[in-house]
Amino acid sequence: MPWEYDVQEGEELGFLSDEKVGEEGNHQALLNAKLMDRDTIILADTGAHMSVVHLRAVESLNLPIDRRKSMRINGIGPNSIRTLGTVPVKLTIGNGIAYYLELDVCDLGNVGFNAVLGMDFLSRAHMTIDANCREISLPGGEQVPLLHQPTRYHQGNIQYLEATKQTWIASGESAVVPIQHSLPLEHDEPEYWVHRGVKWIATLLSGVDEQPVAVRITNIGSHGISLLPRTRIGAIAERGERPLDARMVRKNSNRYRVWEDEVYEGTFTSRSLKKQVAQNTELEDSTPLKEPKE
Incomplete structure (x- = not known):
């Protein structure tokens, strides 16, 4: 018996086959299919409760997106992502079983498939996944x-940057979080991404070698905010990878420059801040102290 565990009454010991490096049985349930009569690869995922189609496939097929319905979904990567709408599609599996359905559209990032079939589809289509034989049974008995190819959502190295402690940021002011690298940087130069909230925006501060050394979080709202610990404020990723968060943008992108403009408009000049501090100090000094009641 491994470790110190006992087999209880009514139980029997189960055994696993020897695991080999690159074991094909560990690969995800990818299969060939046709999307709008074009060859594609899709993922059958029993861990997903809903089915989605990749934005890049929708754009490639020039399909119209109905943007009236959008929602946040979890389970694809470490953080939730927002769907961009819905689109009607024709999906053909096996030797000609065609399904006409409406799928939610979202950007799945750098993955090797163009759609995810979740339990909402697999159960209603009466499909069975056989992990041992690595095949899917379709209605009518077709297998x-x-x-036999591995896939990943975004396993290539991504380091998320988070607030380390609860921080109060007054209106128009900023807090700085140093970047501590944990990615192996011997590969290509990494790409830096930043996040934003409704009232705050993250931008990057660079060192002498033009490499980002810290993240500056600026409160662009009219009231103070409290930034909670573990709030995601950015990410560092290998080239070709992207964090699956619709609100993150890459440094040097056009949207990043727009965010920098918003930060500029939402802050005060140094002279204005000094004047405000002086006024507050003067107000405190001029406030008479209340005499204690006898």
Whole structure:
């Protein structure tokens, strides 16, 4: 018996086959299909409760997106992402079983498939995934083999940057969080991403070598805010990877420059801040002290 565990009455010991490096059985349930009569690869995911189609496939097929319905979904990567709308599609699986359905559209990032079939589809289509034989059983008895290729959502190195402690930021002011690198940087130069909230925007502060050394969080609202610990404020990623958060933008992108303009408009000049501090100090000094009641 491994470790110090006991087999209880009514139980029997289960055994796993020897795991091999690059074991094909560990690969996800990818299969060939047709999307709008074009060859594609899709992922059958029993861990997903809803089915989605990749934005890049929708754009490639020039399909119209109905943007009236949008929602946040979890389970794809470490943080939630927002769907961009819905689109009607024709999906063909196996030797000609065609499904006409409406799928939610979202940007899945750098992945090797163009759609995810969740339990909402698999259960209603009466499909069965056989992990041992690596095949999917379709209605009528047809067996569709799964592809022997690994896939990932965004396993390439991504380091998320977070607030380390609860921080109060007054209107128009900023807080700085130093960047502590944990990615192996011997590969390509990493890309830096920043996040934002409704009332705050994260921008990057660079060192002497033009490499970002800290993240500055600026309160662009009219009231003070409290930034909670572990609030995501940015990310560092290998080239070709992207954090799956619709609100993150890459440094040097056009949207990043727009955010910098918003930060500029939402802050005060140094002279204005000094004047405000002086006024507050003068007000405190001029406030008479209340005499204690006898």
